[in-house]
Amino acid sequence: MRTSWLLAALLASIPMVAGLTGCGGPSSSPTESGGGTRGVAPAAKTTNSPSTSASTPAPWMRPIRYAIVPKMLNNPVFTMAKIGAEQAAQDIEAEGGPKIEIIYQGPQTGDDPTEQARILETLTNRGVDGIALSVINPDAVRDRIADAKEKGIPVVTFDSDCPNSKRIACYAVNDEALGAELANQLIQAVGGEANMEGEIAILSGQSSAPNLQARVKGVMSVLQRFQDRVKVLPTLFCDDRVDLAIRQIGTTMNGHPNLRGWILVGGWPLFGKHALDSIKDLQRTKVVSVDALPDQWPYLENGQVCCLVAQRPFAWGHESVHMLNAVRRQELVSGSSIRQLALTPRKLTSPYDLVFKDPTPRQRASPKPPGGKVYSVVEYRKQWAKWLAPTK
Amino acid sequence: MxxxxxxxxxxxxxxxxxxxxxxxxxxxxxxxxxxxxxxxxxxxxxxxxxFYVLRRVFQPRELLILGVFLLELAIFWRLKPESVSLTSLSQDADYISLYGIAGVGAALVIISGGIDLSSGRVLGLCAVVMGLLATQSRWPLPAWVCALLTVGVGLLAGLLNGVAIAYLGVPPFIVTLGSMSAAGGLAYLLTGGMPLSFQEFRPDVVRFVDALSVRLFEFDAFPGLRTGIFVMLGLALLAAFWLHVTPWGRYVLSIGGSEEASRHAGVPVAQVKVLVYMVAGGLAGLAGIFYVTNFGGPNSGVGAGWELNIIAAVVVGGVSLSGGRGSPLGVVIGAMLIEVLRSGLQHMEVEEGGAKIAIGLFIILAVVIERGFRALGARLAGRVRPPAPLQ
Structure with missing residues (x-):
């Protein structure tokens, strides 16, 4: 990693040296390159001169500020993303890279896309070096992402994407596959396809979030096979609120006490207490949920939840920072500003894991999700501690 | 005097x-x-x-609201029986207790002619304070001390509101709008935007929280009621007694009727106002504790927008927004009315948007009916007086 930084620095210095020696192309003309863009601006040339290099850090070593913008601050999943981003910043610095400051800013509640758009605008005006974003509503932030890129700030998305925007890359789980996995785990939990009958409820967060829409779509694609004997209740939306999610579960259980299963496409209710007390017959009503955060483990341990399909929120932040840094390096290497770089938008698929109370040999032997693993709660606790170990 | x-x-x-x-x-x-x-x-x-005290504490207005509540139960029983089953009502009670406890304080403020827009956010701030005290291990305070400090934060918030309103003369709407924002910001600063996990609570606090969230009167068909609902009822009775029977309670009614006249009459207006806002803040703090007992780890977003639910419960409970009239007991029934309606609409699978519209219309209708009855009562009493415009 250290060598890659040195290489980047070396490559970045080529156009500057060329500029000094008068061998550069048109962009090296002082009159043409003073547009305030980053990268090969004259300032970069001057910082490379011996007189200033002693006092001013080289452009690739100046302090960097990356912003992590979650859908909402009050979801512990995003807390893990922040921890992951901070860890990546430490890693980069430890490997000889610049000092990176992580700004963690987002709406307090998950039902405020306009607030998220305003935060993006503020961060762009502050001139941060990169933004990683989990999108509440793509329509609300698409123009803001374009503005950021126009001002030379790369934007990547994690968890929830903004399709058809100028974001550079997206790191997220394949949400449709995740939804299908949830439905398949529910089928396993009820004892196989032969036992799939009755009513099934789906709990989602924000109705406008594209990732949650895709998960529900994935769930439905599997449940469609049982449409003659399974009735799927209208999807519930809890606005990412723990108390509302718990209430919706309670209300639904009153009206449908013989419910066959719950598919929670996010872990909201399980971040609170007594979330599943309204489910009286755990043999009849099975619950599967996305995410496997510490607050959710007790539900798995006491048998109220059968399976947790764990995303890797730590990696959201970690990978986002590395992606932003890669873009910045490319910017330095090529000598062009971010808006001039011909970057191909990419979608990187994050793996997910399966967590059971105590997985049976069959569950362990069953096909694992691509790149993912099967854990027992005890094993997952240990893995969790490993992820957090460097930050403690 | x-x-x-x-x-x-x-x-x-x-x-x-x-x-x-x-x-x-x-x-x-x-x-x-x-x-x-x-x-x-x-x-x-x-x-x-x-029965002077009983007649003062339980007024005809509360009986009217209770009648509407029973009518609501009957309608839902007819439309969707499971929406008003004992299990469902027991679940609704968890929310009613939060809005009800905070609503009793908010009602006293409104009866005194003020308004408290900060009640929801102060509730959230106090829940966060309770969570922070419960998770910190440097000075592991006993759980009951954590709870007292939490209520203390609410009292302090109320004191600041009250002083700004009573002594600096800033309109209550402005002061509490500001403190609403400040309380939300403080909760954010204290947590750094991170949710607090119930798993990180110290064991002694977990025992305390579990003891407060225990379900009482549990039997086969009834999952029981958490302690919060009994605390709410006790507080509402106490507040109604204080308001209608004690001199300081009557001062509150008097100030709500006419602050100027009360001042000329020698009522210590400023002290009463400060006291009322402190009580409101303290009760919001107590509701914050019950948030933690009912739902676990809080976050800085708790309480956002709840002030509207709380004020709705107060208004539906027969408290006049122009001040001088109302009772905390009505507020409790008002909270029940709204939450049972919300739950009933969910049971009927009415979409969230439709439910919000229905609740909004219900609140307006409740106020119109209450004012209609008041005008009728005044006419019957031979003292026709057009109702004051809504503030």
Missing amino acids: LQIPPGHDTLRQGKASNAANSLPIIALNPHPNPERSCRVAKAISTQPPP
């Missing part, structure tokens, strides 16, 4: 202003007719009528 014993309600009948409820005005405005004046003196000297 004159202290006139209870039992002289007839004296107030002829007074146009609600401030006439305050006793000192009688002393300042003796009846010009000496004969009537004798009757006044006689009335003053009489003993309180039977």
